[in-house]
Amino acid sequence: MHPYQIAFFDIDGTLVDIETKQISEKTKQALVQLQKQGVLLYLATGRPFQSIPHFDWIRFDGCLCFNGSYCVSGDQVIYQRSIAYEDVLRIVENAKAIHRPVSLASDKRISANGVDQDLSDYFALSKQRIAPSDDFEEALQETIYQIMMGAVPSQFDAILQGVESAEIVAWWDRAIDIIPAKSGKGNAVRAILAHHQIDASKAIAFGDGENDIEMLKAVGCGVAMGNANANVKAAADDVCKRVDEEGIYTYLSAHHIIDCSK
Structure with missing residues (x-):
């Protein structure tokens, strides 16, 4: 047995x-x-x-x-476990500084402030589609469990600059998941x-x-x-x-x- x-x-x-x-x-x-x-x-x-x-x-x-x-x-x-609200805002701003859109995931919705080719292709790997959302600002107020975005390793430090409650995991070479630390x-x-x-x-x-x-x-x-x-x-x-x-x-x-x- x-x-x-x-x-x-x-x-x-x-x-x-x-x-x-x-x-x-x-x-x-x-x-x-x-x-x-x-x-x-x-x-x-x-x-x-x-x-x-x-x-x-x-x-x-x-x-x-x-x-x-x-x-x-x-x-x-x-x-x-969730990402602290202030760190969600910081990640969004850090991503903007390197011209990367992000997709926020709560237990209610997935909402993006834009889409680039890497993010679109990342979602397509699992037969999903992502598009810019009208409710992004509303989604920012929810409990966020994960942030997804296109990125390469040379951008990781810039994305997490000043962030304390989140870390990056990656299983693909053109995009990342940002998850709660620990x-x-x-x-x-x-x-x-x-x-x-x-x-x-x-x-x-x-x-x-x-x-x-x-x-x-x-x-x-x-x-x-x-x-x-x-x-x-x-x-x-x-x-x-x-x-x-x-x-x-x-x-x-x-x-x-x-x-x-x-």
């Missing part, structure tokens, strides 16, 4: 093939079988809460979104494990991005996708095949974590 009681899955590049924007049938089969075996299933994504896809073939037990700033178990919010997927995983009273040794996680590293370290078995970069693979306990090579299904089957004969 396998030792895992809970499994965490990044979405883009892990469950969903970035190129096809689809989840393969074998990946679906693997998740359904895990759930049949009593394993809790959580999505672990940088996507805003509103952008988490609905799957008609399975109901996940919960999710951590905004890179872990907002966690839901069933219909209950069990963990949340949040991240690793802390969110620990909060979810505490909520369910599950020891980390009983948890497994799959991810492919730099923003997944802390999550992979927070569980008993952190598995990097074959399409992950070298830093992610080095931080993981194990590496599976690529998302377009049925990595999750193959790994779970090979390690006898699922039995698809049932």
